Amino acid sequence: MNSDQFSNPKPTTKPVTDSENTLDDSDRFAEFNSLDGQTAASEDELLTQIETGISDIEQIESKEQRIADLQVKEQSLKKEIASLQANYSSISEQLSQTQNAMSVVVQESLAHLEQRKQTLVIAIEQLERRQERIRAEMRTTFAGTSQELAIRVQGFKDYLTGSLQDLAASAEQLQLTSTKQPPLAPIPSIEPPPPKKAVAPSIPQFTEQRFQSTTKEIRQMLDEYRTKPDYYGEPWKLRRTFEPIHAERVSQWFFNQGGRGALKTMGSRLQNILISSAVISVLSELHGDRLRALIIANTPERLGEWRRGLQDCLGIVRADFGPDRGVVLFESADALAIKAERLVKAKELPLIIVDDSEEKISLSLLQFPLLLAFAPDPQMVKEREDDFFN
Numbered sequence: 030m031n032s033d034q035f036s037n038p039k040p041t042t043k044p045v046t047d048s049e050n051t052l053d054d055s056d057r058f059a060e061f062n063s064l065d066g067q068t069a070a071s072e073d074e075l076l077t078q079i080e081t082g083i084s085d086i087e088q089i090e091s092k093e094q095r096i097a098d099l100q101v102k103e104q105s106l107k108k109e110i111a112s113l114q115a116n117y118s119s120i121s122e123q124l125s126q127t128q129n130a131m132s133v134v135v136q137e138s139l140a141h142l143e144q145r146k147q148t149l150v151i152a153i154e155q156l157e158r159r160q161e162r163i164r165a166e167m168r169t170t171f172a173g174t175s176q177e178l179a180i181r182v183q184g185f186k187d188y189l190t191g192s193l194q195d196l197a198a199s200a201e202q203l204q205l206t207s208t209k210q211p212p213l214a215p216i217p218s219i220e221p222p223p224p225k226k227a228v229a230p231s232i233p234q235f236t237e238q239r240f241q242s243t244t245k246e247i248r249q250m251l252d253e254y255r256t257k258p259d260y261y262g263e264p265w266k267l268r269r270t271f272e273p274i275h276a277e278r279v280s281q282w283f284f285n286q287g288g289r290g291a292l293k294t295m296g297s298r299l300q301n302i303l304i305s306s307a308v309i310s311v312l313s314e315l316h317g318d319r320l321r322a323l324i325i326a327n328t329p330e331r332l333g334e335w336r337r338g339l340q341d342c343l344g345i346v347r348a349d350f351g352p353d354r355g356v357v358l359f360e361s362a363d364a365l366a367i368k369a370e371r372l373v374k375a376k377e378l379p380l381i382i383v384d385d386s387e388e389k390i391s392l393s394l395l396q397f398p399l400l401l402a403f404a405p406d407p408q409m410v411k412e413r414e415d416d417f418f419n
Contacts, residue, residue: 227387243315247283250311251276264344265355267272279307282401291402294385298331301403302338305382308401309343312380319378321354325365326384332358335384362391369397 240361262268278292289339294302305322312320322339326332336350336358349355352368358363381394383402390402 033105073250113389147156165176166172170410193415226281244284247311248280250314251307253277254307254310262282264346264349265310265313266344267307267342268344269306269342271303271307272337275300275304275307279311282308283311286379287401289398291383294403296404298334299338301385303342304399306339306342309339311379316378320355320380321372321377323365323369323372323378323380324356324382324384325359325362325387327360327386331384332360341362362394366391366393366396369394371399 034230060282142273218397251271254278255273258268259266260268279294282288282290282292292304295304305324309320311323324332324335326335336347336356339345339356340347345355350358357365357368360367365381369381372379379397380401381397381401383390383394384402385403385405387402393402
């Protein structure tokens with residue numbers, strides 16, 4: 030290709046005038062300016078779009094990260110839910126078993142309580158029937174009076190037996206003759222010889238002025254009962270706890286009253302029995318088998334309390350109670366006096382103990398050297414009188 034070919038071409042058109050050239054240049058400049066404005070606006074929009082895209086990308090990435098985190102949390106929550114469901118099922122099963130066990134226990138307890146209730150109701154009904162039967166028997170047959178009469182009859186029987194024995198002994202001492210008397214002679218009356226005077230046993234004395242050795246021995250025994258109680262000692266020896274107040278009462282009876290007087294009741298028959306047991310124990314140590322305890326109370330129930338209390342305090346048995354035993358129980362003062370007289374004749378030592386239910390002491394009992402009476406509480410006597418009149 031030649032350079033000539035690129036030479037200025039030949040004008041093919043009509044030449045342009047100056048005015049036309051001026052107009053074309055202004056139009057071109059305006060068009061260029063418009064193109065530059067459009068380019069700048071498009072660049073701004075592009076930058077804006079790029080920034081918007083970048084922010085969208087960042088938001089998308091953050092959302093994807095949150096989604097991943099949420100998925101991890103979802104997995105952990107699912108595991109926790111599964112574990113909680115397993116625990117819930119286990120707890121529900123244990124709770125069901127516990128409820129079943131508690132139901133069985135409650136049913137068994139209710140059945141046991143119902144059985145005990147029925148037993149108690151039956152026992153109460155039996156006791157009520159027994160109470161009514163006893164009341165009816167007391168109203169109709171006077172069981173208490175019959176018992177008292179039986180005891181009095183037994184005492185009279187003992188009296189007759191002793192009298193017959195005395196009469197037989199007196200008859201043996203009579204000197205009977207078989208010689209015939211003249212028909213006109215008067216028949217002399219045969220009088221029984223006077224009864225022998227029984228040699229009374231030595232009366233025990235407990236005053237400190239006359240019997241220092243006995244006093245010392247008694248005080249030693251009382252101190253031993255108080256400080257060194259022997260709960261498994263020999264029979265007829267005190268086996269129970271002996272308080273200072275009991276020792277004071279016993280010392281008062283021995284040394285101040287000389288073994289013959291009344292003590293204020295302790296307010297309880299068991300306490301009175303404890304004091305009497307201490308007296309019996311001391312006298313048994315001093316006089317051995319010669320001692321006989323004669324106890325008087327006005328009802329069989331109270332005598333039963335004395336028997337059980339003495340057995341417990343002295344370690345004796347039921348065989349030690351009886352007419353010829355160590356302890357004799359009486360409801361009548363006359364029968365007791367008769368028995369005490371026989372004991373004195375037999376050179377034995379009767380100890381008379383009067384229960385606090387006896388409001389009066391028979392004069393026949395005051396002749397014996399050893400007498401321990403429990404004076405009733407005036408308030409209790411007043412309550413008994415009120416009950417009687419009510």
